[in-house]
Amino acid sequence: MGVVPHKNVFQLHCCGNMKKVVPASRTLGVKHANRDLVPIAEQVEVSGKKVLYLNIGDPIVFDFRAPESIWQSIEQHRRECEGYTNAIGSNAARQAIADYAKRGGINGVTKDDVISFVGGNEAIILSMQALLNPGENVLLPGPGYPVYTGEMSFLECPLNVYQLDEENDWQLDVDSIRKNVNKKTKAIVIINPNNPTGSVLSRKNLSELVNVAGEFDLPILADETYDQILYDGTEFVPLASVSKDVPVLSLGSISKTHLVPGFRAGWIYRKDPKGALDDYFEAMHRLCRLRLSNAGIGQVAIEAALNGEQNHVKEMVAKLKKRRDLTFKRLNEIRGLSCVKPKGAFYAFPRINLPIKSDKEFVIDLLKETGVLVVHGEGSGQKEGTHHFRIVFLPPEETLSEAFDRIEGYIKKKFK
Numbered sequence: 001m002g003v004v005p006h007k008n009v010f011q012l013h014c015c016g017n018m019k020k021v022v023p024a025s026r027t028l029g030v031k032h033a034n035r036d037l038v039p040i041a042e043q044v045e046v047s048g049k050k051v052l053y054l055n056i057g058d059p060i061v062f063d064f065r066a067p068e069s070i071w072q073s074i075e076q077h078r079r080e081c082e083g084y085t086n087a088i089g090s091n092a093a094r095q096a097i098a099d100y101a102k103r104g105g106i107n108g109v110t111k112d113d114v115i116s117f118v119g120g121n122e123a124i125i126l127s128m129q130a131l132l133n134p135g136e137n138v139l140l141p142g143p144g145y146p147v148y149t150g151e152m153s154f155l156e157c158p159l160n161v162y163q164l165d166e167e168n169d170w171q172l173d174v175d176s177i178r179k180n181v182n183k184k185t186k187a188i189v190i191i192n193p194n195n196p197t198g199s200v201l202s203r204k205n206l207s208e209l210v211n212v213a214g215e216f217d218l219p220i221l222a223d224e225t226y227d228q229i230l231y232d233g234t235e236f237v238p239l240a241s242v243s244k245d246v247p248v249l250s251l252g253s254i255s256k257t258h259l260v261p262g263f264r265a266g267w268i269y270r271k272d273p274k275g276a277l278d279d280y281f282e283a284m285h286r287l288c289r290l291r292l293s294n295a296g297i298g299q300v301a302i303e304a305a306l307n308g309e310q311n312h313v314k315e316m317v318a319k320l321k322k323r324r325d326l327t328f329k330r331l332n333e334i335r336g337l338s339c340v341k342p343k344g345a346f347y348a349f350p351r352i353n354l355p356i357k358s359d360k361e362f363v364i365d366l367l368k369e370t371g372v373l374v375v376h377g378e379g380s381g382q383k384e385g386t387h388h389f390r391i392v393f394l395p396p397e398e399t400l401s402e403a404f405d406r407i408e409g410y411i412k413k414k415f416k
């Protein structure tokens with residue numbers, strides 16, 4: 001038996017006689033609602049309509065730029081950016097994250113309590129992979145961020161969603177958490193400030209959560225990606241500063257707060273005074289080593305971002321506040337929509353109080369008729385029987401006004 005010559009391989013492909021390759025069945029349920037409708041938007045664009053993309057939380061698409069100091073640091077560390085880096089993150093980046101935790105009022109976090117990832121999304125994916133066997137679950141907030149649900153589906157884990165209370169500024173419904181804990185629950189996830197609602201959890205609400213977690217002996221993973229994007233003087237309370245004994249993992253990223261989503265730089269630090277998370281952390285280390293290296297640019301950027309000047313935050317938040325105000329006002333003026341005021345992040349999650357069957361259908365029809373692309377609430381774990389969509393208020397006021405005019409016109413025409 002000789003080696004098959006190239007020519008024959010080519011012929012095989014060309015003949016179209018090969019069996020279709022079947023992907024793993026566990027990939028079939030993996031979805032990211034925020035990007036699901038982009039192919040339809042592209043068709044709408046081909047038909048000549050200008051699409052307003054209000055579906056993706058990427059500040060760089062709009063009038064935001066990374067602080068110059070981060071770029072300067074990358075220039076100075078060109079060699080480090082080119083090579084492989086430590087799989088769990090460079091010492092310098094992890095030290096910068098530990099110092100950041102300390103400035104947030106959390107004592108006892110050292111660089112050994114930090115793992116850096118290729119973006120916050122990788123932190124979500126690997127932390128779920130390291131924790132969950134098929135059939136097990138973590139409690140997820142509804143509404144919440146679809147990467148968690150997508151990963152749960154991949155891991156063959158059933159969704160277990162607790163509710164945020166729309167009537168109460170989207171705070172955690174602690175009873176819903178208590179009710180949902182079962183024998184297979186391994187952790188509780190919170191997203192604070194929240195994507196998609198823009199809510200920020202109060203200190204009281206966080207204390208109640210810590211008590212419930214303590215009752216059931218469960219660790220909490222707090223996704224604090226938007227920790228610096230806050231309006232109206234709202235206080236952000238890092239969960240690890242509230243918990244004494246309950247183990248906390250805090251997930252962060254410089255994508256949004258430092259305007260570098262393309263650098264792929266995120267982390268998890270733990271506050272774990274009794275070492276309950278030791279084995280779990282080691283499991284995450286193993287998964288990090290499996291993918292060999294971190295992203296060099298991201299590592300340099302983390303240190304520069306967290307230790308550098310922070311003037312951009314004030315500017316960014318001031319700009320976003322105007323856009324938040326406009327969004328909140330216009331959404332509540334449109335008949336059939338109502339919206340809780342976002343206190344953080346850059347998303348609003350209006351409720352659709354109109355006779356519709358599904359918010360996905362609503363959003364697709366809105367897109368086809370008006371070219372405005374928003375994300376359906378379905379699939380984010382929203383309360384049954386309610387309909388919502390998520391809108392990103394990163395764009396300048398002119399673009400937002402244009403989008404609200406189109407949404408208002410659409411609703412007037414369709415729902416007389």
Ligand SMILES: Cc1ncc(COP(=O)(O)O)c(C=O)c1O
Pocket residue numbers: 057118119120121122145191194195223225252253254255261264265266
């Ligand atoms: C709630 C939440 N967590 C984590 C992330 C991850 O961001 P990145 O992977 O860019 O760090 C995002 C991004 O949109 C997010 O909204």
